[in-house]
Amino acid sequence: GENVEQHPSTLSVQEGDSAVIKCTYSDSASNYFPWYKQELGKRPQLIIDIRSNVGEKKDQRIAVTLNKTAKHFSLHITETQPEDSAVYFCAAYFPGGYQKVTFGIGTKLQVIP
């Protein structure tokens, strides 16, 4: 089955610095890669996603890049703010009759004011 590895498990950055979270996946047929943000005590929420036919996608301060050859994708947050502090999950979708989704284990990001 699909395996998704996510690094690092924890990340601390100073406010204003950039943060990068990386994920690798095992199944080359995976075609959709969303990222979820989960604030403490709240539900995961989709923040950005990328399809396999796209190399990069940006939305204000966040961006996701995809390298299909290397089977890895990354979340980039620029000019970090304290409200970016949360757990971030990556996921990889494997197409089929049921969209098989595998989540990464999560990265706890702390932005230090």
Next chain:
Amino acid sequence: NAGVTQTPKFRVLKTGQSMTLLCAQDMNHEYMYWYRQDPGMGLRLIHYSVGEGTTAKGEVPDGYNVSRLKKQNFLLGLESAAPSQTSVYFCASSLGTEAAGYTFGSGTRLTVV
């Protein structure tokens, strides 16, 4: 438009007791899922449904049962609760089409003593 609603939000059970968690969505989503979230283990799929009247096992189905009698509702049952089922449970739904992200419920924190 409430999205995905889970009830209850908190529950304490004694070992051996039973309970049902309710998930309701008003987005006309075909796919619904139950996940459990434990520290250091990310999100693990318990059961899922690809449409009304259908259910299937996920990664960690033992000790749980589900039903999807109506498209908008997905019930998760614990017949005989065990301390190992202490967790935060999230319901999610999606359109089921390619590149469809999840909408999560707010979660149920269950403690089994």
